[in-house]
Amino acid sequence: MLGDPPWMPHPVRLIGAAISLGERRLRTGLERRDLRNGAMLAVAAIAMSAACAWVIVAGTARIAEPLGAVAATLIAWTTLALRGLDDAAREVQRALESNNDARARSALPALVGRDPVALDRAGMIRATVESVAENTSDGVLAPLLFLFVGGPVAAIAYKAVNTLDSMIGYRDERYLFFGRAAARIDDAANYLPARLTAICLIAAAQFVTGRASQALTICRADARDHASPNAGYPEAAVAGALGIRLGGAAIYGGEVEHRASMGVAERDPSVADIAATRMMMKIAAATAFGLLACARFMIVRALA
Numbered sequence: 288m289l290g291d292p293p294w295m296p297h298p299v300r301l302i303g304a305a306i307s308l309g310e311r312r313l314r315t316g317l318e319r320r321d322l323r324n325g326a327m328l329a330v331a332a333i334a335m336s337a338a339c340a341w342v343i344v345a346g347t348a349r350i351a352e353p354l355g356a357v358a359a360t361l362i363a364w365t366t367l368a369l370r371g372l373d374d375a376a377r378e379v380q381r382a383l384e385s386n387n388d389a390r391a392r393s394a395l396p397a398l399v400g401r402d403p404v405a406l407d408r409a410g411m412i413r414a415t416v417e418s419v420a421e422n423t424s425d426g427v428l429a430p431l432l433f434l435f436v437g438g439p440v441a442a443i444a445y446k447a448v449n450t451l452d453s454m455i456g457y458r459d460e461r462y463l464f465f466g467r468a469a470a471r472i473d474d475a476a477n478y479l480p481a482r483l484t485a486i487c488l489i490a491a492a493q494f495v496t497g498r499a500s501q502a503l504t505i506c507r508a509d510a511r512d513h514a515s516p517n518a519g520y521p522e523a524a525v526a527g528a529l530g531i532r533l534g535g536a537a538i539y540g541g542e543v544e545h546r547a548s549m550g551v552a553e554r555d556p557s558v559a560d561i562a563a564t565r566m567m568m569k570i571a572a573a574t575a576f577g578l579l580a581c582a583r584f585m586i587v588r589a590l591a
Contacts, residue, residue, distance in 0.1 A: 290370035298365050298443060302336055302450045310455060310465070318464045326468035329451050333472070336447035340440045362439035366446050368426035369572055372398075372419060373565055379415045380561040383408065398422075412556040416564045417533050420525040421518045423488065423568045425449055428575045429480035435579040448476045474516050481517035483575060485510070485524040491570035492528035495563050502527035505550050512547035519549065526550025528567060529560050 291297060309332065313324035340362050348355025375397040382391035391411050392403040398418040406414060429449070433441040452473035455466035485506050493499035505527025506520060513519025513534070526533040530553035534546045 288370060290374070291365055292361065295361065295365070298336070298340075298362070299446055299450055302332060302447050303454060305335070306332055306451060306454050314465045321465040322467060325455065325462075325465035328455075329448075329469045329472055332451055333444050333447045337440050337444040340443040344439060359439050363434055363442060366430040366434065366439070366442040368422065368430075369568070372422050372426050373568065376415055376419050376561055376565050379411065380558055380565075383411065383558045383561070409556045412558060412560055413531070413533055415561050416525060416529070416531075416556070417522055419561070419564045419568055420488070420521045420533075423571055424477065424481045424484035424517070424521045427568065427572050428484045428487065429477055431572070431575055432480050432483065432579060435583050445476055448473050477517040481520045483578075484571065485520035487571035487574040487578075488521055488524040488528065488567050490574055491567040492524070494570055495566050496528050496530075498528050498530065501530065509547070509549040512549065514546060519547070523549040525564055525567065529556075529563060530554060531556045531560060 306328065309328040313321075313328055315321055315324065343362065344355055344359045347358040375394070378394040379391050379398065382388070382394055388408060388411070392406070395403040395406070395411060395414060399414045401414060403411070403414075430442045430445055433445040437444075448469075451466075451469035454469075455462050456470035456473055457463075457466055458470075489499050489502045489506065492502040502524045506524040508523075509526070510519040510523040513522065522533055526549045530551070532548055532550045532552040534548045534550075
């Protein structure tokens with residue numbers, strides 16, 4: 288809700304710097320060696336991230352229990368990106384509302400990796416909606432799930448997984464072998480969060496657009512068509528909730544990437560769809576928090 292503390296170095300930046308250093312040292316361009324070295328880098332980055340979080344929390348707790356609680360809270364705080372994601376989407380929304388397409392294009396890189404210059408107004412709306420939908424899982428509900436399962440140590444380990452995938456988990460010539468392990472680990476880590484996100488977004492759709500049944504129908508019909516085993520679930524749910532079509536061709540680095548279409552185009556996208564998606568994200572996050580808190584409470588009570 289409050290966003291990341293501006294005075295504190297963000298763990299993802301530190302993890303990203305470590306991955307970049309590892310890539311420079313380990314990527315060779317040789318298929319078998321890159322497959323092995325990429326797996327080593329992925330395991331090392333995840334293990335070191337978790338270990339650092341554990342050392343910080345355990346070390347401060349040895350000094351004083353309240354200090355350890357503060358450290359754990361600050362680390363957990365940085366793993367949840369709801370405020371940052373909402374702010375970035377709102378910036379695009381406000382630019383489009385004022386018919387300032389140039390400002391909207393300049394704001395888009397904070398959300399998406401595709402070329403903003405190649406997007407018309409409808410394309411910018413779809414790109415923003417898709418990014419908010421997918422990152423509701425990757426940036427909010429997935430780390431929230433790992434926080435409930437294993438505290439800040441597990442959540443930081445997940446952020447390392449997600450950062451690895453965003454940096455080297457591609458299928459292009461450069462990363463096809465070096466990033467394969469990172470991509471597979473990310474697929475496994477996001478399997479449950481993506482489906483939990485879809486469920487929570489479908490529930491949120493009933494309050495925002497009144498289209499929960501359509502969101503469920505589209506999610507069941509189209510989610511598996513996505514190239515990612517996970518990203519299609521929140522995106523398809525949002526497409527059904529809004530009654531628009533998402534996916535299709537997108538330009539990355541000057542190259543066209545063809546992705547599966549999700550949803551039925553009952554109408555053209557509008558700027559209001561960004562606002563609706565932002566609201567669904569917030570309701571979905573609150574719903575997931577409530578579900579996970581209840582589940583943890585019941586499990587702990589049953590084991591007591």
